[in-house]
Amino acid sequence: MSGSYLVKNTAWSFSFLQGYADYISRLPNVQQHGTDNGALHAYLAELIAKPSDPKLPICFRIYNESSGFGDLFLFEACIREVLGNKTSFGSIKILPKGTAWARDPRMTNSKWSPDRDFMIHNWKTTSQGSYKRTPISLKADPADDWYNWYNPIVGHFDLELCKP
Incomplete structure (x- = not known):
């Protein structure tokens, strides 16, 4: 991005x-x-x-x-x-760091902030992973591929609710 x-x-x-x-x-x-x-x-x-x-x-x-x-x-x-x-x-x-409307998930290991985040870039189902352990670290595993992301939403996410 x-x-x-x-x-x-x-x-x-x-x-x-x-x-x-x-x-x-x-x-x-x-x-x-x-x-x-x-x-x-x-x-x-x-x-x-x-x-x-x-x-x-x-x-x-x-x-x-x-x-x-x-x-x-x-x-x-x-x-x-x-x-x-x-x-x-x-x-x-140039906007200062932390003031943009989108960011990469790796910056916070896919954790979402309702106070600061509007959009997370590059969430594709082909690169979605599963957490290997909890609690979830704020730091991404260096061995993970850059594009890996983890769903921060607990439970099933119904994409049909996102349509107009």
Whole structure:
């Protein structure tokens, strides 16, 4: 998931989105490059980071040699380090951590917060697992696949109730 973003209908926004879409032709030829979030971080870095920042080549080396999610997340953290704590870059505004409307289940081992969560990303029945033990840890098992998730709802969940 490439984060949450809103786009105002302007010529600048159209150009930004076209540049992001075109980034697919520039993705590194590696196993795990993150066609969505990895590409967005790379594209944002090109647009708003200072080209002279000595950390940028290090970040892009990580990206261009990435072989799994660990490398991809390291690249994304590296770009965030380059951008700093700033959240406003002219026409681009980045929401602070913990303020978005969707997140990955792995962040809290599929636990749901009625106070903070609106939507959990990437819940697919093909990657749903069963808990091996209780109580359920807040930390995900490092041996689990990134996409694994566990149903935090006790009892049967009737999807028919979710239709209009």
